[in-house]
Amino acid sequence: MNCESNTGMNPAVPVFETALRLWGGLGPCRTEEEDGVLLVSTGCAIADQNYALRTGEGDVKKMIKTAREFFASEGMPFSWWIPPGPLAGAESSLVAGEGMVYHCSPPAMALSLEGREGMPERRDLEFVICGNSSEADEWAAASLEGFGSGPEHLGAFMSFAEAMASGPSADKFRLVTLRSGRAAAGSAMVVLGGDTAGLFYFSITPPFRRQNLGSALLDFVLGEARRAGCGAMALQASPMGAPLYRGAGFADRGAFTVHLSDKSAL
Template sequence: MQRNDPLKSIALAYISLRVNLSLEGHTERRSDGATLAASGAPVASLNAVISPDLEPDAKTMETLAGSEALAGLPWSMHVRGLPKAGVIDVARRHGLTHTTELPLMIRHPQAGQPAAGNGVLVRPVDGDEMTVYARTLADGFGVPHEAFALFANPALADTEGFTFYLAESDGELVGTGMAAVQGDLLGVFNIGVLPRHRRQGHGRAITTEIVRAHYATGATTAYLYSSPMGESVYAAAGFKEEEVLTMFTAPS
């Protein structure tokens, strides 16, 4: 019997955005919502087998994990909460023995409209600027530009529900953000600040301005998956941890 699961709508929204990011890759979705979303990027987190259920079906996860679409790609398996033995066994059979817990942080409607940020200009970009966006994103996360080359695709800027943001201070690029809206849910992703502009409140300002923009157009609940380093930033913007996402990857 399916137990009450108030956060499943967020899990499903997360899966939908992963599918939409895989414009030039491969996706498969099973009847229980378990999904393979392989973007083709050389980053394990961007090629994933994901379940929206608190108790994923291990056989389904095994089937998706065996897809030829993952051959030759770094990839990952994402499950909610602390995984049970069956899923752990699937991951191990495929060499995914390293785990990372990413806090799911949510900003509920009762938190209201957040206060304005620190004066950073956070502006949406169109397809013509996606190359700049992708490079700035990679620099903010400290990875090679090819790692996030998929974000240079101009078609992403026209994908329904997606908005990509560049942040500027005194006319200079300082960081990036991304919004993924589905119904009244706002997913906040790709919050990255260039190294020389860190520790100035820009991460919180970018997050806050994205929330403000989309709350003004109908979103009521915002969510994100934080790195441990970012938790305090998002907590200051009104987000609270309510679950974890466990990501299995091959050891580096």
């Protein structure tokens, strides 16, 4: 089956692709683009942190074969991301037919930053923009805890974070750690690749939830995007994060569809 472009003008789609290309250029990562599919291995053996995204037209079955061969050579599970659009359902059915297991449909959201005012500053909180390896390691540990990933992934994820915080493309990333009482309570990543910033890896660790820290962290990263000259922000929302984003004014722009490489990656 051949598929045509499915992305349209949804701002969340080019932001996501930009992030993948930036991640692929990091030292610990490996990337390949062949047969119309962009593949990025972050070196972390978690399926939804290794990505396949169709960027061209053509035979999706061939793209899936290319993706499987690439990630098998990396020894990594992976996720196949389908952007919002009228052809998303057809691509999802085809991908499922090739043995890739449906995982989730995170909403794509976007928010204009024009004229937006921030919340009053909370003096009991500290926001750290990572600029060295130790700060990146703290961010990585908080992020994994926030998403419920096991400690066996920490070493690889720290390497990924360190490359963003202090590598050659560090100006494209803002890794933000929220500290409460000197403890890392939350984390977020802002990707700066154009007028629209991308928000990724946004989480609050379990001990600090239900204390309005998510709102404080979101307000800080929106301000950071504005300070970097961005006019909008886009993201893919988790079920836990979606109400927070909608409450802050983010508008739904369809939903991505995510499949995993096989059942063992669930």
